[in-house]
Amino acid sequence: xxxxQIAGNDLxxxxxxxxxxxxxxxxxxxxLGGISFQVKKGETLGVVGESGCGKSVTALSILRLLPKLTAxxxxxxxxxxxxxxxxxxDREMRKIRGDQIAMIFQEPMTSLNPVYTVGHQIAEAVQIxxxxxxxxxxxxxxxMLRLVRIADPERRVNNxxxxxSGGMRQRxxxxxxxxCSPELLIADEPTTxxxxxxxxxxxxxxxxxxxxxxxxxxxxxxxxxxxxETCQRVIVMYAGQIVEQANVIDLFARPAHPYTQxxxxxxxxxxxxxxxxxxxxxxxxxxxxxxxxxxxxAPRCPFVIDICREKTPVLRDVGSSHAAACWRAEEVMGA
Amino acid sequence: xxxxxLRRVVSTVAVMVMVGVFVFLLLRLAPGDPxxxxxxxxxxxxMIAGIREQLGLNQPLAIQFVHWALGILGGDLGTSIFTGRxxxxxxxxxxxxxxxxxLLTIILSVTIGVxxxxxAAWRSGxxxxxxxxxxxxxxxxxxxxxxxFFLIYLFAIRIRWLPVQGYQPIDHGFGxxxxxxxxPTVTLSVPYIAFIARIAxxxxxxxxxxxxxxxxxxxxxxxxxMLFHHALKNAGVPILTVIGLSFAGLIGGVVITETVFNIxxxxxxxxxxxxxxxxxxxxxxxxxxxxxxxxxxxxVDLSYTLVDPRIRY
Numbered sequence: 351x352x353x354x355q356i357a358g359n360d361l362x363x364x365x366x367x368x369x370x371x372x373x374x375x376x377x378x379x380x381x382l383g384g385i386s387f388q389v390k391k392g393e394t395l396g397v398v399g400e401s402g403c404g405k406s407v408t409a410l411s412i413l414r415l416l417p418k419l420t421a422x423x424x425x426x427x428x429x430x431x432x433x434x435x436x437x438x439x440d441r442e443m444r445k446i447r448g449d450q451i452a453m454i455f456q457e458p459m460t461s462l463n464p465v466y467t468v469g470h471q472i473a474e475a476v477q478i479x480x481x482x483x484x485x486x487x488x489x490x491x492x493x494m495l496r497l498v499r500i501a502d503p504e505r506r507v508n509n510x511x512x513x514x515s516g517g518m519r520q521r522x523x524x525x526x527x528x529x530c531s532p533e534l535l536i537a538d539e540p541t542t543x544x545x546x547x548x549x550x551x552x553x554x555x556x557x558x559x560x561x562x563x564x565x566x567x568x569x570x571x572x573x574x575x576x577x578x579e580t581c582q583r584v585i586v587m588y589a590g591q592i593v594e595q596a597n598v599i600d601l602f603a604r605p606a607h608p609y610t611q612x613x614x615x616x617x618x619x620x621x622x623x624x625x626x627x628x629x630x631x632x633x634x635x636x637x638x639x640x641x642x643x644x645x646x647x648a649p650r651c652p653f654v655i656d657i658c659r660e661k662t663p664v665l666r667d668v669g670s671s672h673a674a675a676c677w678r679a680e681e682v683m684g685a
Numbered sequence: 686x687x688x689x690x691l692r693r694v695v696s697t698v699a700v701m702v703m704v705g706v707f708v709f710l711l712l713r714l715a716p717g718d719p720x721x722x723x724x725x726x727x728x729x730x731x732m733i734a735g736i737r738e739q740l741g742l743n744q745p746l747a748i749q750f751v752h753w754a755l756g757i758l759g760g761d762l763g764t765s766i767f768t769g770r771x772x773x774x775x776x777x778x779x780x781x782x783x784x785x786x787x788l789l790t791i792i793l794s795v796t797i798g799v800x801x802x803x804x805a806a807w808r809s810g811x812x813x814x815x816x817x818x819x820x821x822x823x824x825x826x827x828x829x830x831x832x833x834f835f836l837i838y839l840f841a842i843r844i845r846w847l848p849v850q851g852y853q854p855i856d857h858g859f860g861x862x863x864x865x866x867x868x869p870t871v872t873l874s875v876p877y878i879a880f881i882a883r884i885a886x887x888x889x890x891x892x893x894x895x896x897x898x899x900x901x902x903x904x905x906x907x908x909x910x911m912l913f914h915h916a917l918k919n920a921g922v923p924i925l926t927v928i929g930l931s932f933a934g935l936i937g938g939v940v941i942t943e944t945v946f947n948i949x950x951x952x953x954x955x956x957x958x959x960x961x962x963x964x965x966x967x968x969x970x971x972x973x974x975x976x977x978x979x980x981x982x983x984x985v986d987l988s989y990t991l992v993d994p995r996i997r998y
Contacts, residue, residue: 448905460896465918510994
């Protein structure tokens with residue numbers, strides 16, 4: 351089922367049939383229904399979709415950070431440098447977190463520990479992984495704050511999170527994530543909670559630092575504009591499945607899944623000036639607690655035909671390095 | 686911060702004056718003539734008049750209070766009626782066993798209570814959590830003297846590892862001192878361990894689901910570091926509050942424990958004083974305990990700033 355296999359030595363992360371379930375009182379939510387994708391060394395991969403489509407769950411499953419009591423990854427592999435992360439012991443996994451794979455989160459206001467200084471929290475990552483002494487690690491923390499362009503880093507290292515603005519905290523989070531030069535940075539909606547002007551600055555910062563450090567970035571967002579600005583490749587998720595994957599140019603030029611098309615229509619286009627009303631995708635996301643027959647998007651799809659309700663479409667090639675999970679992908683692209 | 690401390694000191698003085706009035710009136714409000722009560726049923730009118738003269742009971746109440754309060758400020762807590770010796774001297778003679786018992790109880794309760802709470806929160810819903818919760822409920826509901834007699838029966842009478850009762854001063858050697866204090870300390874600690882563990886568990890559970898805990902995990906922090914470094918300090922304010930409250934009220938438990946284990950401490954002094962109607966001793970202990978209570982509360986409030994940098998006074 352894997353389509354465009356990436357040559358071995360370019361491949362950084364290889365996720366295969368990843369399946370994660372959440373367990374409620376008397377229900378099971380199939381948050382991830384067996385997804386497969388790859389991340390190349392140094393590339394920026396966008397992951398887009400609505401709230402609840404499984405973007406964050408994908409990230410947390412890769413790093414095994416899901417709450418143990420309520421969630422479990424029940425199947426698949428997460429191969430990183432050829433090793434399946436799902437098979438590692440807790441101790442081995444800790445060595446990877448924050449060192450080779452780092453993550454930044456959506457909420458800069460709550461993602462930093464309020465009772466320790468920002469410098470302390472950045473230094474901690476360095477102390478854990480580089481086995482550096484406290485003073486060396488604090489110097490590194492200051493250097494990282496300078497790298498993420500926080501003014502007056504000598505003073506700011508000793509600030510507590512509540513003494514910083516949201517934008518500064520997110521910069522500090524980025525500094526913390528990059529402190530050990532990870533090969534993969536997972537950014538889970540890093541700009542969603544910020545003001546629009548700050549969003550642009552943080553985006554530019556991530557793109558810049560990615561260029562300088564050569565780290566690969568998995569950019570999770572619901573904002574197609576962000577994808578267009580930052581990513582080389584994109585996967586589109588819907589209801590715990592990947593419904594389309596493509597180069598960013600192909601995706602915007604010829605979306606092959608009706609859901610992707612719907613997403614693009616609902617992005618305001620500034621060049622066209624004021625629009626009467628943005629088109630929206632009718633209907634709601636299906637409940638993942640019930641088994642889904644056929645295509646999960648069928649109830650909301652303008653292209654729906656009988657087969658869509660009976661057989662689940664799998665991801666298939668619709669162009670060079672362009673795949674979609676839709677029975678009528680070719681017609682959708684032509685539309 | 687400085688103005689806050691000043692404000693607290695002023696309010697402390699106000700509280701202590703009120704405590705003083707109350708403690709002073711304790712003797713005067715007791716039914717009948719205080720001199721009558723002190724002298725006992727078989728006293729002659731001359732003896733009662735003598736006592737009245739000695740205590741200055743013939744003067745107006747306000748004058749009596751001022752005399753009494755000035756005496757306390759000068760370090761004079763009055764004279765024991767029963768023994769005729771200064772109250773301060775009697776109390777200070779009994780201080781070592783009580784301080785030993787209290788300090789060991791505080792150390793044991795805080796370390797065990799907090800560890801239990803953290804462990805239970807970490808494995809919440811699991812076997813450890815359920816065992817600890819059951820223990821906490823039990824430990825909090827069984828009275829101190831029941832635990833005391835049970836432990837004496839088990840460890841002192843059945844397996845004979847530890848002495849039944851008594852106290853050895855620390856300058857007779859650390860070994861005997863500690864051995865005599867093990868059972869009383871454990872007895873007195875049980876309800877405090879239970880109380881602290883419950884609050885620590887609840888407070889930790891709340892913190893463990895915070896976003897920054899996930900950040901710490903994403904950094905590669907170990908379970909130990911997550912719990913004791915990242916979470917515990919955040920859970921600290923409620924835990925400190927119950928620790929402060931517990932030990933401010935420790936004296937009640939100390940009285941019972943000292944009686945059960947026959948320890949010659951302040952608690953026993955009070956019990957004896959009550960039996961002998963030795964009011965000056967009761968008043969002196971009350972004043973000291975109230976002062977300690979107020980001081981501990983102040984210390985707890987100030988310690989919040991050490992735990993949480995967002996708290997500013």
